Amino acid sequence: xxxxxxxxxxxxxxxxxxxxxxxxxxxxxxxxxxxxxxxxxxxxxxxxxxxxxxxxxxxxxxxxxxxxxxxxxxxxxxxxxxxxxxxxxxxxxxxxxxxxxxxxxxxxxxxxxxx
Amino acid sequence: xxxxxxxxxxxxxxxxxxxxxxxxxxxxxxxxxxxxxxxxxxxxxxxxxxxxxxxxxxxxxxxxxxxxxxxxxxxxxxxxxxxxxxxxxxxxxxxxxxxxxxxxxxxxxxxxxxxxxxxxxxxxxxxxxxxxxxxxxxxxxxxxxxxxxxxxxxxxxxxxxxxxxxxxxxxxxxxxxxxxxxxxxxxxxxxxxxxxxxxxxxxxxxxxxxxxxxxxxxxxxxxxxxxxxxxxxxxxxxxxxxxxxxxxxxxxxxxxxxxxxxxxxxxxxxxxxxxxxxxxxxxxxxxxxxxxxxxxxxxxxxxxxxxxxxxxxxxxxxxxxxxxxxxxxxxxxxxxxxxxxxxxxxxxxxxxxxxxxxxxxxxxxxxxxxxxxxxxxxxxxxxxxxxxxxxxxxxxxxxxxxxxxxxxxxxxxxxxxxxxxxxxxxxxxxxxxxxxxxxxxxxxxxxxxxxxxxxxxxxxxxxxxxxxxxxxxxxxxxxxxxxxxxxxxxxxxxxxxxxxxxxxxxxxxxxxxxxxxxxxxxxxxxxxxxxxxxxxxxxxxxxxxxxxxxxxxxxxxxxxxxxxxxxxxxxxxxxxxxxxxxxxxxxxxxxxxxxxxxxxxxxxxxxxxxxxxxxxxxxxxxxxxxxxxxxxxxxxxxxxxxxxxxxxxxxxxxxxxxxxxxxxxxxxxxxxxxxxxxxxxxxxxxxxxxxxxxxxxxxxxxxxxxxxxxxxxxxxxxxxxxxxxxxxxxxxxxxxxxxxxxxxxxxxxxxxxxxxxxxxxxxxxxxxxxxxxxxxxxxxxxxxxxxxxxxxxxxxxxxxxxxxxxxxxxxxxxxxxxxxxxxxxxxxxxxxxxxxxxxxxxxxxxxxxxxxxxxxxxxxxxxxxxxxxxxx
Numbered sequence: 003x004x005x006x007x008x009x010x011x012x013x014x015x016x017x018x019x020x021x022x023x024x025x026x027x028x029x030x031x032x033x034x035x036x037x038x039x040x041x042x043x044x045x046x047x048x049x050x051x052x053x054x055x056x057x058x059x060x061x062x063x064x065x066x067x068x069x070x071x072x073x074x075x076x077x078x079x080x081x082x083x084x085x086x087x088x089x090x091x092x093x094x095x096x097x098x099x100x101x102x103x104x105x106x107x108x109x110x111x112x113x114x115x116x117x
Numbered sequence: 118x119x120x121x122x123x124x125x126x127x128x129x130x131x132x133x134x135x136x137x138x139x140x141x142x143x144x145x146x147x148x149x150x151x152x153x154x155x156x157x158x159x160x161x162x163x164x165x166x167x168x169x170x171x172x173x174x175x176x177x178x179x180x181x182x183x184x185x186x187x188x189x190x191x192x193x194x195x196x197x198x199x200x201x202x203x204x205x206x207x208x209x210x211x212x213x214x215x216x217x218x219x220x221x222x223x224x225x226x227x228x229x230x231x232x233x234x235x236x237x238x239x240x241x242x243x244x245x246x247x248x249x250x251x252x253x254x255x256x257x258x259x260x261x262x263x264x265x266x267x268x269x270x271x272x273x274x275x276x277x278x279x280x281x282x283x284x285x286x287x288x289x290x291x292x293x294x295x296x297x298x299x300x301x302x303x304x305x306x307x308x309x310x311x312x313x314x315x316x317x318x319x320x321x322x323x324x325x326x327x328x329x330x331x332x333x334x335x336x337x338x339x340x341x342x343x344x345x346x347x348x349x350x351x352x353x354x355x356x357x358x359x360x361x362x363x364x365x366x367x368x369x370x371x372x373x374x375x376x377x378x379x380x381x382x383x384x385x386x387x388x389x390x391x392x393x394x395x396x397x398x399x400x401x402x403x404x405x406x407x408x409x410x411x412x413x414x415x416x417x418x419x420x421x422x423x424x425x426x427x428x429x430x431x432x433x434x435x436x437x438x439x440x441x442x443x444x445x446x447x448x449x450x451x452x453x454x455x456x457x458x459x460x461x462x463x464x465x466x467x468x469x470x471x472x473x474x475x476x477x478x479x480x481x482x483x484x485x486x487x488x489x490x491x492x493x494x495x496x497x498x499x500x501x502x503x504x505x506x507x508x509x510x511x512x513x514x515x516x517x518x519x520x521x522x523x524x525x526x527x528x529x530x531x532x533x534x535x536x537x538x539x540x541x542x543x544x545x546x547x548x549x550x551x552x553x554x555x556x557x558x559x560x561x562x563x564x565x566x567x568x569x570x571x572x573x574x575x576x577x578x579x580x581x582x583x584x585x586x587x588x589x590x591x592x593x594x595x596x597x598x599x600x601x602x603x604x605x606x607x608x609x610x611x612x613x614x615x616x617x618x619x620x621x622x623x624x625x626x627x628x629x630x631x632x633x634x635x636x637x638x639x640x641x642x643x644x645x646x647x648x649x650x651x652x653x654x655x656x657x658x659x660x661x662x663x664x665x666x667x668x669x670x671x672x673x674x675x676x677x678x679x680x681x682x683x684x685x686x687x688x689x690x691x692x693x694x695x696x697x698x699x700x701x702x703x704x705x706x707x708x709x710x711x712x713x714x715x716x717x718x719x720x721x722x723x724x725x726x727x728x729x730x731x732x733x734x735x736x737x738x739x740x741x742x743x744x745x746x747x748x749x750x751x752x753x754x755x756x757x758x759x760x761x762x763x764x765x766x767x768x769x770x771x772x773x774x775x776x777x778x779x780x781x782x783x784x785x786x787x788x789x790x791x792x793x794x795x796x797x798x799x800x801x802x803x804x805x806x807x808x809x810x811x812x813x814x815x816x817x818x819x820x821x822x823x824x825x826x827x828x829x830x831x832x833x834x835x836x837x838x839x840x841x842x843x844x845x846x847x848x849x850x851x852x853x854x855x856x857x858x859x860x861x862x863x864x865x866x867x868x869x870x871x872x873x874x875x876x877x878x879x880x881x882x883x884x885x886x887x888x889x890x891x892x893x894x895x896x897x898x899x900x901x902x903x904x905x906x907x908x909x910x911x912x913x914x915x916x917x918x919x920x921x922x923x924x925x926x927x928x929x930x931x932x933x934x935x936x937x938x939x940x941x942x943x944x945x946x947x948x949x950x951x952x953x954x955x956x957x958x959x960x961x962x963x964x965x966x967x968x969x970x971x972x973x974x975x976x977x978x979x980x981x982x983x984x985x986x987x988x989x
Binding site for chain 1: 133134136137138140141142143144145166167168169170172173176177179
């Protein structure tokens with residue numbers, strides 16, 4: 003289990019949330035569940051990380067929140083991506099891809115020096 | 118604490134957040150139960166996974182943009198915690214600000230009321246005064262105009278829209294009971310319309326009421342109406358003023374006051390035909406209102422032109438007036454009224470401002486020390502995620518909160534202190550009161566001090582220093598801070614020196630004045646004044662009889678050694694003066710006539726005062742209305758008119774009268790300082806005339822005896838002068854003290870300023886040294902460990918502190934010397950920088966400073982080296 007606070011690189015949680023939210027209005031619990039399912043249980047986000055992050059993103063106007071009802075008829079707060087959030091998601095997933103490729107290249111080097 | 122959360126609508130947000138988190142927990146619990154867990158186990162798991170609900174809420178709150186009030190409350194809580202941790206420091210800061218703000222509130226209220234704010238009349242900035250001056254005759258700043266000027270100027274000055282004359286009067290006022298002496302004003306009917314005043318009850322004066330003896334109407338202030346009539350119907354009812362019946366015509370609105378608070382009724386000024394023709398008999402005050410758009414300079418030019426025309430109508434006096442440098446001065450009313458106190462008030466305000474600077478330096482020093490002590494804490498807060506904005510905000514709140522508390526205390530204290538100060542002496546005292554401007558100034562000063570001290574505490578938080586702090590603890594960062602604090606201490610010592618030196622020179626001035634021999638006796642001499650009652654134009658013989666009865670009655674009282682009467686007592690103001698010539702004295706071309714002070718006195722007046730006779734004789738019972746007209750001159754007049762000759766037997770005469778019918782000089786007396794010890798006022802000398810040859814309604818009795826005689830005179834007076842009221846009953850020593858009261862008030866205020874400044878400086882020095890000792894604990898430990906004696910450690914700190922004090926004293930001396938041009942005219946017989954005073958002041962500051970230094974230095978010397986080294 004990875005607790006994002008210690009092990010996810012900084013800013014990653016925001017990116018993951020944005021991506022999850024981009025798929026349609028979704029409440030906090032569902033975000034946590036989806037992250038866990040898609041990452042094959044690698045990413046488990048405790049409430050102490052998830053909700054501050056959600057509120058921070060809401061404050062930055064990257065996501066928009068609305069109260070609505072779940073399938074089972076309970077009141078829940080649903081989040082969806084804003085236009086600003088969409089732009090940000092695009093920009094940061096690109097840079098994340100680049101970084102991740104770069105890190106992969108470096109880690110893929112043979113030990114003992116450059117070839 | 119819940120009140121403010123509800124207050125700012127935080128409760129709603131909180132419950133939404135709680136609902137959101139609750140939803141998550143319940144969904145998870147339901148899922149876990151669905152996967153086969155018991156509910157209790159499911160809840161335990163969720164608690165573990167999710168984290169503490171309260172913590173999560175806290176974290177969510179932290180990322181929210183928070184309303185400013187919410188931040189503020191959090192910062193306030195933090196500040197309060199800091200205050201609870203160091204209550205003495207907080208108290209010092211609060212009291213420092215309170216003292217400085219109190220001093221500034223009190224002084225600035227006076228400055229604002231008298232100098233900055235317009236007087237409380239409609240369009241008061243258009244009011245002007247006109248006064249006749251004769252600079253070459255030694256009269257360059259008198260208050261009056263003549264009634265003839267008023268007549269001449271009516272309609273003749275395009276710049277002037279309205280004009281009025283007024284005259285201060287003091288009469289006994291009663292409604293059949295005991296009479297009290299009350300000050301009032303005689304005014305032309307134009308006076309109230311000019312000031313745009315409407316009566317609250319009744320009416321104002323009609324034009325016809327300015328005819329002499331025509332009507333007897335009085336207008337009361339709200340205060341006198343309530344006192345005399347208890348708020349009951351007054352208009353149409355009668356009052357007795359100076360023994361004569363007057364009918365109340367009107368009552369003024371409650372807020373109305375003119376210049377002095379003790380002016381409580383208004384009579385119509387009835388000008389006699391003789392007065393209306395009178396020019397240069399400057400017994401009246403002239404007030405006018407400029408036409409819209411007209412300027413003082415225009416009015417001045419028009420009056421100059423008018424005066425030139427009028428001079429041509431009186432060829433007999435033209436030369437004399439031109440030689441005297443006659444000119445009518447036109448001034449804006451308020452600056453004119455305040456002309457004698459303006460520079461003194463500004464200086465006092467400057468003094469109060471210095472106190473504020475000293476306090477500000479203290480505040481900055483204390484805040485700086487506190488901020489350095491808190492660097493590790495702040496560094497930790499930043500490491501834990503506090504933003505730059507958070508830290509700056511916290512510093513500002515830490516600075517402003519105590520300053521604001523101190524500021525509010527100070528404003529209250531200043532207003533209370535002002536009530537205790539004797540401001541009645543000041544012209545326009547009726548106008549003194551705190552205004553929004555004063556409150557803004559005082560609060561602004563407090564907040565500014567708070568903001569500055571908050572910003573100063575940001576200095577140690579610069580990036581570099583923070584990094585160092587995290588590495589080394591706070592020590593590395595502190596070296597730099599003491600430079601600034603040392604500079605503060607030097608400035609404080611300098612300012613304290615300036616204020617204490619001010620106290621010194623004012624005190625020395627008063628001492629010098631006390632050494633002055635006024636030329637008459639002070640001890641055992643008593644004075645009392647009255648207005649002899651009677652019809653406005655009663656016979657001179659009645660006045661003579663009343664006068665004789667009073668003076669001889671007082672003289673016969675047990676314990677009274679000598680007694681006499683005169684138009685004025687010494688150490689008063691408003692003396693009469695009149696131009697007089699000497700037979701046989703030829704003036705050089707262009708030389709001005711002079712207008713010396715003229716006193717009418719009975720036999721016994723000069724004897725009681727012990728004014729020395731140098732030639733001839735004093736007045737006696739042979740000088741009656743029927744005998745030849747005689748005069749006594751003082752040495753100054755004698756020297757001017759008859760240098761190196763005997764004046765006795767010579768003649769003096771008034772302008773426009775033949776010398777042969779003039780006054781014969783029968784004696785020469787020593788010159789005296791009539792008005793005050795500094796010898797201000799008329800510089801031309803005095804001539805004395807027998808009362809019997811020019812009786813006057815105003816009478817001051819002087820007598821010599823022990824203090825028991827005062828009660829006897831009071832008791833006897835009602836029998837001696839029925840219907841007259843006795844006022845201004847004082848010993849001559851008291852009168853002397855009164856002439857010094859403005860100086861005393863200034864001395865007291867500056868002394869208070871200086872005391873506050875010295876105290877604050879001592880606190881500042883003490884704080885700095887205590888700080889240094891704490892910082893250098895390790896160094897001290899090493900010194901002591903390798904064999905330094907405690908006395909050497911003590912000296913080390915003493916030297917450090919004293920060198921700052923010396924720099925401060927030198928800087929203060931420089932400032933004091935630079936202030937000289939503004940200070941000298943407030944002084945008598947001392948220089949702005951007087952070596953002996955400088956020495957005393959410097960010694961005093963040094964002693965206080967050494968005491969402030971010695972406490973921390975002693976603590977340093979007594980440190981146990983083992984403990985000192987271990988603690989760091």
